[in-house]
Amino acid sequence: MTPNQYCEDKAKKSGSSFYNSFRFLSKEKRRAITALYAFCREVDDVVDECSDANVARTTLNWWRAEVAAVYGGKPQHPVSQALVPVVKQYNMSQEHLLEIIDGMEMDLDQPRYADFKSLQLYCYRVASVVGLLTVEIFGYTDRQTLKYAHDLGIAFQLTNIIRDVGEDARRNRIYLPLDELRQFGVSEDDIINSRETENFQKLMAFQIERAQRFYHQALEHLPAVDRKAQRTGIIMAEIYQATLNEVIATGCHVLKERVSLTSSYKLWLALKAWWQN
Secondary structure, three states, X not given: OOHHHHHHXXXXXXXXXXXXXXXXXXXXHHHHHHHHHHHHHHHHHHHHHOOOHHHHHHHHHHHHHHHHHHOOOOOOOHHHHHHHHHHHHOOOOXXXXXXXXXXXXXXXXXXXXXXXXXXXXXXXXXXXXXXXXXHHHHOOOOOHHHHHHHHHHHHHHHHHHHXXXXXXXXXXXXXXXXXXXXXXXXXXHHHHOOOOOHHHHXXXXXXXXXXXXXXXXXXXXXXXXXXXXXXXXXXXXXXXXXXXXXXXXXXXXXXXXXXXOOHHXXXXXXXXXXXXX
């Protein structure tokens, strides 16, 4: 199996909304974005699948060395090998790849967030930075497109957090800002023990409104001159917003249920967004 085949297999098995948007890219750009996505999956899996935090931290440090090798050495992992021509062709920043790892490491050190400012740093590292790298692959002419990528990344991660409240709580992680829990009269125990109170529903309505605001800001920042180049990001936004809408439509029972869209529906959304943009 070649490095590119490994990355393609990794992306396909993930079942992610992102994979549905890749198929509309040229072969060259698809190969590049798939390698980047596979890298994100690899370092995310280190934290999610490793029960020993020390082992996970050691593995993330190994990935930091791999990133250094991508920019000036002989990387060992097939994902790193696939990234070598990508980072050169698309001028992708080494610091950005390292920031993604830093974001994943935050899950080892910080299972709670005091306020939205601290949560936003996490969202920036694990999602906005990925957006900034994808913009380099898709291409842009107006630097305002970078602001679009930043805000869209925040919106994506906030959607993930809203959708996965219960699943994250079962891993003893609460991404909802603690000062906002207090503001709405929701305790950490309510979250951990899946107590869906009226106050919890008000808290989630507040979280959903903020995510919707970031989607609106992101798309407002996207200059018309770069809209066609960024169609893949717009497709992702359509799918993620549909997920958020499904959370709302099903009563926001995220403590006990995890909303997901069918593959066929995501493909339909992707096709619709492609032809409309």
